[in-house]
Structure formats: structure tokens, C-alpha cells
Amino acid sequence: MLPETTQELxxxxxxxxxxxxxxGHAVRTPLLDSPWPELLLKPENLQPIGAFKIRGALNAIAHxxxxxxxxxxxxxxxxxxxxxxxxxxxFYGVTAHIVIPDNAPRRKIEATEALGATVELVPVEQRxxxxxxxxxxxGMPMIxxxxxxxxxxxxxxxxxxxxEDAPADLxxxxxxxxxxxxxxxxxxxxxxLRPDVQVIGVEPELAGDAAESKRTGRRIGWTPADTARTVxxxxxxFSVGELPWQHISSQVADIITVTEDEILDATGxxxxxxxxxxxxxxxxxxxxxxHHRDRLPAGTTVAxxxxxxxxxxxxxxxxxxx
Numbered sequence: 001m002l003p004e005t006t007q008e009l010x011x012x013x014x015x016x017x018x019x020x021x022x023x024g025h026a027v028r029t030p031l032l033d034s035p036w037p038e039l040l041l042k043p044e045n046l047q048p049i050g051a052f053k054i055r056g057a058l059n060a061i062a063h064x065x066x067x068x069x070x071x072x073x074x075x076x077x078x079x080x081x082x083x084x085x086x087x088x089x090x091f092y093g094v095t096a097h098i099v100i101p102d103n104a105p106r107r108k109i110e111a112t113e114a115l116g117a118t119v120e121l122v123p124v125e126q127r128x129x130x131x132x133x134x135x136x137x138x139g140m141p142m143i144x145x146x147x148x149x150x151x152x153x154x155x156x157x158x159x160x161x162x163x164e165d166a167p168a169d170l171x172x173x174x175x176x177x178x179x180x181x182x183x184x185x186x187x188x189x190x191x192x193l194r195p196d197v198q199v200i201g202v203e204p205e206l207a208g209d210a211a212e213s214k215r216t217g218r219r220i221g222w223t224p225a226d227t228a229r230t231v232x233x234x235x236x237x238f239s240v241g242e243l244p245w246q247h248i249s250s251q252v253a254d255i256i257t258v259t260e261d262e263i264l265d266a267t268g269x270x271x272x273x274x275x276x277x278x279x280x281x282x283x284x285x286x287x288x289x290x291h292h293r294d295r296l297p298a299g300t301t302v303a304x305x306x307x308x309x310x311x312x313x314x315x316x317x318x319x320x321x322x
Contacts, residue, residue, distance in 0.1 A: 012192035015156035018059040045308025053084035059154030076131040079108025081145035086115035146181030147241025159189025171299030174285035177201035178237040180244025187251035201255035202288040204230040211255040234281030258287040268318040279310040
């Protein structure tokens with residue numbers, strides 16, 4: 001069990017302010033019809049860096065005092081947040097130093113470097129401790145991947161867009177869960193705008209810390225060795241953050257876990273049937289709809305396809321098996 005704190009939840013005004021900051025830079029993604037009745041897809045894989053993370057990174061860096069921002073920014077990430085921070089730092093003309101665990105996909109590491117960031121690879125156990133050391137040594141501001149108000153508010157802009165675009169019979173929004181920033185922001189927006197709609201998280205069985213936390217009512221962490229087993233590399237975080245847990249415990253209806261076979265099946269079906277390239281982390285919500293629909297309310301469901309930065313080897317394997 002991890003320590004818990006009580007913090008003020010991110011509010012709808014913060015999310016609306018984030019939408020103003022990122023407008024014209026992050027893509028306002030549409031809701032797409034899917035091959036499966038009653039399922040709409042929110043394709044965040046269409047963002048400039050291929051994942052939703054650009055929303056939170058842009059908002060957090062934009063909200064920094066300009067003198068603080070000029071020092072450059074720090075971040076830690078398994079890949080997509082790294083690219084988002086690198087992209088936003090380049091946009092603002094500041095440096096970015098990003099700590100990435102050494103089990104991250106090579107493609108994501110190279111993409112982060114290509115955006116001009118300095119990448120430091122560390123053993124997975126140092127993913128959180130090394131950035132804190134750097135922050136103390138350099139005085140550079142940290143842009144965390146999930147446990148940060150501005151990051152959560154940025155991700156919450158997805159919830160604003162879902163509210164604006166979804167039909168009146170929307171009953172459910174499915175959201176991938178890793179550190180919890182994405183689902184926290186979306187849940188905060190949906191709770192304010194469509195309180196009758198259920199926000200349900202989805203994560204791999206092999207990285208099911210959030211589901212266990214939700215079930216027991218206590219924030220529980222798993223070990224790096226446990227979460228590293230899943231093919232969904234963007235969902236390998238050891239536990240949800242403290243502020244995300246406040247949102248998950250109060251604004252998220254349920255968390256469903258999906259198997260590795262279900263994740264890979266959904267990844268392939270999104271490519272072949274929906275013509276969307278999703279990385280396994282982004283396909284978990286579709287996996288939940290396809291394989292666990294009996295746990296969902298009747299009516300229209302939105303599945304957030306959180307990213308499309310799939311490892312080519314995984315893609316070839318998925319398509320070869322389809």
C-alpha cells in the first residue's frame with residue numbers, strides 16, 4: 001500500500017483554460033464510427049507525436065513562468081510523454097532533458113532524440129529517482145507524465161471534445177490507465193459535463209495495479225518486474241499517481257483488465273477493420289469493448305485510442321497472426 005494524500009481535484013475551469021492554451025497546436029481529434037455497433041473511437045494516435053501526451057505536456061510547459069521555462073525542462077517517460085515534452089520544448093525554444101527507462105522501445109527513444117531532446121537511459125528502477133536528482137542539481141522544472149495538475153488538465157481536454165461530439169445516448173467512456181493522468185483529466189471533464197456517463201479504465205492484467213487499487217480502495221503499487229511483462233509498454237507504470245488516485249477513487253466507475261491475447265487481437269482488428277494503427281497501449285480500450293462488453297452499460301461507448309507509436313516488430317507479429 002502506498003501513502004495517500006488528499007488534494008483538490010482538477011476542475012473544469014482548469015481544463016477549459018488548458019484547451020485555450022493548446023488550441024491550434026494539439027489536434028482536435030474527431031469521434032470516428034467503428035466497425036463495431038455502438039462503439040466510437042477517439043483517435044489520439046493522430047496527434048503530431050502520435051499520442052495524447054502532447055496535450056498535457058503543451059499545457060504544462062505553456063503554463064510555466066517564462067523565466068522558469070527558459071531554464072529548460074526535465075521529464076521522465078517510457079516514450080510517448082518523452083516525445084510530447086521534446087515537441088513542446090522545441091516549440092517554446094527551450095532544452096529538454098528526458099530520463100527514459102532502458103526497457104522502452106528503441107523507436108520511441110530515437111523519436112525523442114530526433115525532436116532535439118537529451119535522452120538519458122536508466123535502469124527501470126531509477127525511472128523516478130534519477131529525474132528528482134537532476135531537478136535538485138539543475139533547478140530545471142519537472143514536467144511529470146501524470147501526477148501534475150497542468151498535465152491532467154491538458155489530458156482533460158479530450159473529455160471536453162467527447163462531450164461536444166458524442167451523441168445523447170453516450171453511456172461509457174473507456175480510457176487506458178497507466179499513471180492515471182489521462183483518465184483523471186477525462187473523468188474530471190465528464191463528471192462536470194455529463195455526470196450520468198461512466199468513465200471506465202482499462203489496463204493489462206499483467207500491469208493491473210490500478211484495478212487492484214480500485215477493488216481494494218487503497219493505492220497499491222506493483223514491482224517493475226511485474227509491469228514489464230505486458231506488451232503494452234505505455235502502461236507499465238508501477239502505480240497511479242497520488243492526485244490521479246484521488247480522481248480514480250471518486251470519479252471512475254470501474255477498471256477492467258484485459259489479457260495479452262485480447263490486447264494483440266484488438267491491435268490487429270483496429271488496423272485491419274478500423275484502419276487505425278494503434279500501439280497495444282492504445283488498443284486496450286477496444287479490447288475491453290470487444291472481449292468484456294458484458295461489463296459495460298448499454299448504449300454508446302467511446303474508446304480512447306491513446307497512441308499509435310507501435311513497435312514495428314509488434315506490428316508485424318500482430319498482422320502476421322491476423
